[in-house]
Amino acid sequence: MPHSLTAGIVLAFAGSRANIARTILSCAGIVVGVGALIMVVSAGDFGQKFATAYGEANAGLPATLHVTVEGRLTDRSALEEDLVRAGGRDLSIYQNPSKTPMLRSGDQVFSDVGFLGVDPSLGDIRRMHLAEGRWFTEADLESRAPVLVVNRTLADELGDLTQIQVGSDRWLDVRVVGVLESTALDFTWYSAYMLRAPASEELLFGTSVDTEDEEDPYVLTRTSQNSYQVRIDPTDPAAHDPFGEIFAERLATTSWRWGIESVDDIWVYRTDYGDEVDAVITYLSLGLAGIAVITLGTGLLGVLNVGLVTVRERRRELATYRALGASRFTLFVAVVMEAVVVSLVAGLIALFGCWAVVTAAGVVTERLVSLPPGVSLGIPVSAVLIGLGSAALVGLLAGVIPAIRALRASVVAGLRE
Amino acid sequence: MPVDVETPWSGASRPDSAPLLRVEGVTRHFTVSGRRIDVLRDCTFQVERGEIVAVVGQSGSGKSTLLNVLGLLDRPSGGSYVFDGVDTTRLGEGRRSRLRGEGIGFVFQQFHLLERRTALANVGVPLVLGGVPLLRRRARARELLEAMGLGHRLHSRPHQLSGGEQQRVALARALSRDPALILADEPTGALDAASSTMIMEQLLEQARSRDAAVVVVTHDPQVAGRADRVVELVEGRTR
Ligand SMILES: Nc1ncnc2c1ncn2[C@@H]1O[C@H](COP(=O)(O)OP(=O)(O)OP(=O)(O)O)[C@@H](O)[C@H]1O
Ligand SMILES: [Mg+2]
Numbered sequence: 001m002p003h004s005l006t007a008g009i010v011l012a013f014a015g016s017r018a019n020i021a022r023t024i025l026s027c028a029g030i031v032v033g034v035g036a037l038i039m040v041v042s043a044g045d046f047g048q049k050f051a052t053a054y055g056e057a058n059a060g061l062p063a064t065l066h067v068t069v070e071g072r073l074t075d076r077s078a079l080e081e082d083l084v085r086a087g088g089r090d091l092s093i094y095q096n097p098s099k100t101p102m103l104r105s106g107d108q109v110f111s112d113v114g115f116l117g118v119d120p121s122l123g124d125i126r127r128m129h130l131a132e133g134r135w136f137t138e139a140d141l142e143s144r145a146p147v148l149v150v151n152r153t154l155a156d157e158l159g160d161l162t163q164i165q166v167g168s169d170r171w172l173d174v175r176v177v178g179v180l181e182s183t184a185l186d187f188t189w190y191s192a193y194m195l196r197a198p199a200s201e202e203l204l205f206g207t208s209v210d211t212e213d214e215e216d217p218y219v220l221t222r223t224s225q226n227s228y229q230v231r232i233d234p235t236d237p238a239a240h241d242p243f244g245e246i247f248a249e250r251l252a253t254t255s256w257r258w259g260i261e262s263v264d265d266i267w268v269y270r271t272d273y274g275d276e277v278d279a280v281i282t283y284l285s286l287g288l289a290g291i292a293v294i295t296l297g298t299g300l301l302g303v304l305n306v307g308l309v310t311v312r313e314r315r316r317e318l319a320t321y322r323a324l325g326a327s328r329f330t331l332f333v334a335v336v337m338e339a340v341v342v343s344l345v346a347g348l349i350a351l352f353g354c355w356a357v358v359t360a361a362g363v364v365t366e367r368l369v370s371l372p373p374g375v376s377l378g379i380p381v382s383a384v385l386i387g388l389g390s391a392a393l394v395g396l397l398a399g400v401i402p403a404i405r406a407l408r409a410s411v412v413a414g415l416r417e
Numbered sequence: 418m419p420v421d422v423e424t425p426w427s428g429a430s431r432p433d434s435a436p437l438l439r440v441e442g443v444t445r446h447f448t449v450s451g452r453r454i455d456v457l458r459d460c461t462f463q464v465e466r467g468e469i470v471a472v473v474g475q476s477g478s479g480k481s482t483l484l485n486v487l488g489l490l491d492r493p494s495g496g497s498y499v500f501d502g503v504d505t506t507r508l509g510e511g512r513r514s515r516l517r518g519e520g521i522g523f524v525f526q527q528f529h530l531l532e533r534r535t536a537l538a539n540v541g542v543p544l545v546l547g548g549v550p551l552l553r554r555r556a557r558a559r560e561l562l563e564a565m566g567l568g569h570r571l572h573s574r575p576h577q578l579s580g581g582e583q584q585r586v587a588l589a590r591a592l593s594r595d596p597a598l599i600l601a602d603e604p605t606g607a608l609d610a611a612s613s614t615m616i617m618e619q620l621l622e623q624a625r626s627r628d629a630a631v632v633v634v635t636h637d638p639q640v641a642g643r644a645d646r647v648v649e650l651v652e653g654r655t656r
Contacts, residue, residue, distance in 0.1 A: 003548030010545050018533040320529045323490060324590070325518015325546045327511050411490045415529065 004326075008333025011321065015334065016341040019310075026306035029299025030346035031353070034391045036292035038354045041383035044285040049375045051277040056127040059271045060229060063239035064125055065247055066094070067228045068267040074259030079226070082257065086250035087238060088230040092122035093196050095227055098206030103174075103192070104165040105158045113154060114191040117204040118229075122193070125231045131155075133178035136195045140177065146200035149178040154190040166194075166203065229271065244268025299346070300394045307339050307402035311409075318406050319414025332403045339399025340392055347391025354387075355379055435502065436463040437597055437630050438487065443496035444653075445482055456482045457493070458653035466597065467628040469621060471641040474650030480634045481602055483650065487632060488600045489517045501597060518546050522591030522629075524601040524620070528583045530575040536562055536586045537571045543593045561589040565619060581612030585619065592623055599624055601633040605640065617643065 065088075073079060083091050095117035103110040120136040122128075128135050131152050140147040146166055150158070155176070158164055165171040180193075194200050230247075232239055238247040244267070252263035260266065311318070318331060326334075362377035371377075445457040456479040464470050472480050485491035486498060489505055498505050501520055505513060522543075523529075530539050540558035549557070562571055565585040575583055584604060591599055601620065605613035617640055624631045633640065641647050649656045 004546070007546045007548065011542075014534070014538065018531075316529065317531055320531065321542070321546075322514070323488065323517070323523050323529070324543045325514055325594075327514035329511070330514075330546065412485050415490070415525065 004330040005333055007326065008330040009337050011326075011330070011334040012337030012341055015338050016345070026303045026342050027346035027349065029302040030296065030343050030391060030394060031299075031350045033292060033296030033299040033350075033394075034347045034387045035350035035353055036295050037289065037390055038351060038379060038383045038387040039357075040285060040288040040292050041386050042354065042358060042379045043288075044281055045380040045382065046375070046377060047281050047284075048277070050371070051281070053127070053375045055272050055277065057129060058126070060125045061127070061231060062272050063232055063234040063236070063270060064272045065230045065232060065238070065244065065268050066271045067230055067247070067251070069226045069251075069255075069258075069260055070265040070267070071224060071260050073226055075257060076226070078254075079251075079258040080228075082251055082254050083228060083230050085254075086247055087232045087236050089233065090121045090124040090231040092119040092125055092229045093117055093227070094122075094229045095196070095204050096225075097168075097194070097204050099168050101166050101168045101203050103154075103158065104167070104171060105160065105163060108157075110154070110157070110190060112190060115203075116191070116193050117196045117200065118193050119196055122229060125229050128178075129181040131179045131181045133176070135178055136193075140175075140195050141197045143175060143195075143197060143199055146172060146174045146203060147195040147197065148174050148176045148192050149180060149195075150176055150192045151180045151190065152182040154192060155179040157190070168203070172203075238268075239270065244270070296390060296394055300398045303339055303342060303395065303398035304401060307335070307398055308405065311335065311402040311406050314406075315409050315414040316417040318409065319411045319417075322411040323415060328407045331406055335403035335406045336396060336399035339402070340395035343391045343395030343398070344388065347388045350391070351379070351384060351387055354383075437466045437468070438498070438500045439463040440487070440493075441497050441499075443483075443486060443493040443498060445479070445486060445491070445494050456653055457486070460496070460650075460653075460655045462648050462655050464598070464630050464632060467625070467630055468646065469624065469631045469644045470633070471644035471647045472632060472634045472650060473636070473641055473647055478650040479653050480650055484600050484602050484632065484634055487598075488521055488523060489513045518543060519594060520597050522594070522596040522599045524584070524587050524591050524599065524604045526603040526606040528575070528580075528587045528607075530583055530586055530590075532575055535572045535574055536567060536578070536589075539575070539586055540590045540593055543590060547594055557593060558589070561593055562586065564623070565589045579612070580608050581615060584608060584612070584616050588616065588620060588623070592627070592629075595627060595629075597629055599629050599631045601631065603634055603636065605635070605637060613637070613640075 067083065069079065080091065097115050097117060100111075100113075101115060103113050118136075120138055120140070123135040128149075130149075132155070133149070135149060136147060148164075148166070150161075155161060158176075161176040161179075164174050164176055166174045194204065196204060232247070238244075238250070241247065247268045248263055248266040251266050251268075252260075255261070255263070255266065318335075321331060321334070322328075358377055358379055365371070365377060440463070441461050443457055443460040444455070446453050446455045448454070460483060462470075472483065474480050482491070486493050487500075489500070493506065496506075500516065503516065505516065508516070531542065537555065537558050540561055541554045544554040544557060559568075559571060562568060565588060567582060567585055567589070570578060570582060570586075573582075575586070578586065584607075588604075599620070604620065605616055608616060620631065620633070621643060623629075631644075633644065635641055
């Protein structure tokens with residue numbers, strides 16, 4: 001049996017090579033179908049990677065909650081303790097300065113910079129892609145000057161990053177420790193993260209600290225909106241609560257500790273949108289894959305048709321093989337494998353076509369936009385496997401019926417043709 | 418001595434006196450639109466190893482039908498056919514194919530070469546089926562074609578060859594696995610006189626040098642005259 005199998009395969013390859021015209025003829029439908037399938041899988045994969053990278057850079061890893069507490073806090077550190085108690089694994093303040101500061105570089109002043117006060121742990125909540133320098137560390141908390149990480153667009157405009165000042169009423173020297181890669185979808189043109197630290201206290205919260213509160217500078221701020229990014233366990237029910245009520249309720253049980261009376265003053269929503277993007281991409285992919293499968297089905301009918309016609313035309317040839325000692329099994333393998341070879345050739349043509357299109361598209365997009373790091377246009381291995389696998393499967397399906405016909409045909413009758 | 422007909426004779430233990438094949442009381446009928454046509458009524462004869470046998474008879478007497486039975490391409494309706502010590506009537510399709518590939522070479526009137534394939538590839542097909550690896554296959558096919566005087570035609574396709582050349586390729590193909598039996602159904606029927614003579618010469622010479630038996634169906638008295646023995650088919654019976 002093993003060498004009647006290999007013999008079948010050898011005959012199939014030789015047959016497809018000897019009948020290039022037939023091979024090409026039956027390819028067309030499969031090329032289109034497999035091409036469509038490869039494109040769908042590649043696009044889905046790209047969309048997924050892009051959305052994940054974009055989401056992780058801009059909205060946080062799964063599952064990140066945005067928590068806003070409205071009102072005057074009496075004890076910020078109590079709130080932060082309670083955020084952890086409610087399930088927070090990493091948390092970072094996420095504070096718009098009470099009064100938007102400006103940046104100055106030499107005699108140039110930038111008044112339209114989006115500032116956000118954050119903690120070093122934001123680096124654990126979001127993926128920070130640094131073009132230069134580094135993200136904040138605990139050591140930066142000791143800095144005498146406010147510490148910033150700016151985006152690249154802003155960095156390019158600022159020029160010399162060692163000579164920057166920040167201020168709203170008076171100018172303070174700042175330390176810029178890192179430059180973030182701009183992404184294609186940055187919302188603000190110029191943006192800067194400012195580390196929450198004693199040195200930036202006044203800029204962020206706009207209060208001059210009362211003498212009696214000197215030990216704990218964050219107590220009693222004038223800010224009425226207090227925002228945090230909190231990463232929780234993605235399997236926590238609070239991660240799948242669309243209105244954030246579960247997490248808000250957890251906080252509300254002890255909100256008296258930090259001076260908030262009502263659960264209505266606590267706003268929680270999930271910022272990362274991994275789940276939604278997954279769902280959208282899945283539905284889109286399913287729809288497109290459906291179309292691809294239909295096209296592939298049409299291609300299958302083409303190969304089947306050509307297979308049936310050629311088996312009829314080739315009765316004499318197949319009978320000759322039998323006379324020369326081919327078993328039925330060998331012939332079956334040969335005919336099925338021919339269809340598989342044809343389909344695989346079609347699949348490879350499709351793959352090459354897709355590769356050309358995607359590469360060209362990659363060159364064009366690279367000129368137009370900058371993709372997030374780690375995300376590039378290309379054909380993923382999964383698309384190659386799915387494309388070639390489905391091509392082989394279609395060949396197998398399309399080959400079986402002609403192969404059964406080929407077996408049934410009488411050798412004697414075939415030789416008389 | 419009891420003979421286990423299921424087991425082919427191994428080379429060492431096979432008595433030289435055993436015939437290569439033996440048909441006994443073989444019949445074959447066809448049913449065409451409800452009517453039964455008896456083509457072979459009673460065929461009984463044997464062929465020794467290396468023997469050249471000519472089968473003659475009128476057109477429609479069943480010569481091709483008999484050859485199909487001998488070649489294991491067709492099953493008789495009745496009677497027994499023992500080939501190389503094996504009772505073939507009891508064999509399954511797979512073993513019949515194997516026996517055919519290993520033991521029998523065909524030469525057809527219409528050559529039946531594979532179109533679009535070179536002479537070399539055509540001669541190689543039985544070797545593919547026999548599981549002979551590519552390089553040995555090529556070497557063997559080349560050697561056979563050269564022996565047929567076709568060394569300069571290795572890469573020609575059938576339509577680029579004359580009838581006589583095509584039949585020589587077919588002959589080389591029939592010989593490629595060194596069969597014990599060569600079946601030729603009017604091998605010169607489609608050829609002119611000169612080619613016919615040449616083909617018959619080569620067929621007989623090759624068969625003799627390999628000790629292969631030949632059963633050749635022919636209308637040509639000259640061909641029949643060169644055989645060791647002539648079997649005549651009259652109304653489906655051998656004489
Ligand atoms: N498959 C079949 N179905 C019905 N009748 C058949 C079949 N095969 C052969 N016959 C009949 O059997 C008879 C013998 O046919 P066969 O081909 O064996 O003759 P032949 O001796 O080879 O003749 P020729 O010399 O013309 O080749 C013919 O009458 C033919 O019509
Ligand atoms: Mg005949």
